[in-house]
Amino acid sequence: MELHNETADPLQPHSHDPNPAPPTDDPMFELVLPNGRSQTISVQDLRQLPIVSVTDCYIISTGHGSSGPFTFAGAMLLDFVNHYCNEPWSQVEVVSADGFGNRVLAEELYQPDPAGPILLAYEMNGQPLTREKGLVRMIVPSERDDALRQVKWVGLVKVIRGDGGKRP
Numbered sequence: 518m519e520l521h522n523e524t525a526d527p528l529q530p531h532s533h534d535p536n537p538a539p540p541t542d543d544p545m546f547e548l549v550l551p552n553g554r555s556q557t558i559s560v561q562d563l564r565q566l567p568i569v570s571v572t573d574c575y576i577i578s579t580g581h582g583s584s585g586p587f588t589f590a591g592a593m594l595l596d597f598v599n600h601y602c603n604e605p606w607s608q609v610e611v612v613s614a615d616g617f618g619n620r621v622l623a624e625e626l627y628q629p630d631p632a633g634p635i636l637l638a639y640e641m642n643g644q645p646l647t648r649e650k651g652l653v654r655m656i657v658p659s660e661r662d663d664a665l666r667q668v669k670w671v672g673l674v675k676v677i678r679g680d681g682g683k684r685p
């Protein structure tokens with residue numbers, strides 16, 4: 518997808534009424550690589566990658582107050598992308614089957630915020646995350662405004678070509 522300044526990017530945070538219910542029962546999601554290849558990823562696949570925990574995560578909901586602190590655990594999005602993608606990449610689009618999604622830049626992954634790295638989380642407070650609570654959920658520890666980056670029910674991870682993902 519090309520980015521144009523004059524058009525709104527639907528994957529950048531914008532005000533939004535949270536969808537309370539999972540769009541499907543299926544926690545598997547699709548990974549699409551820059552070369553167009555795609556594959557289905559399961560929680561079991563994510564468990565093959567190093568598990569990383571981030572404490573003191575909050576979900577600041579626009580509609581119904583905030584919740585937390587939570588400890589989320591899962592695969593780092595950076596580890597995930599670099600495990601499956603062998604081409605230069607610059608961005609990752611993380612989108613739910615309900616259409617809600619977020620764009621993550623390579624720089625955010627290579628220079629993580631002090632709050633913690635961005636995760637594809639499958640555990641919360643030491644327990645498997647339920648589908649109702651967002652399995653698989655992207656957790657962006659630095660985001661504490663409106664939970665507009667805390668994508669529940671990840672359905673698609675699309676890796677975008679570019680040189681931003683090259684290690685410095």
Ligand SMILES: Nc1nc2c(c(=O)[nH]1)N[C@H]1C(S)=C(S)[C@@H](COP(=O)(O)O)O[C@H]1N2
Nearest residue numbers: 535536577578579613617663664667668669
């Ligand atoms: N897939 C998906 N993820 C989403 C949303 C959504 O509508 N769909 N809403 C976001 C918003 S605006 C909020 S406030 C939180 C709510 O998360 P909670 O249900 O864990 O409180 O989910 C975020 N993630």
Ligand SMILES: [Mo]
Nearest residue numbers: 578579663664
């Ligand atoms: Mo929100």
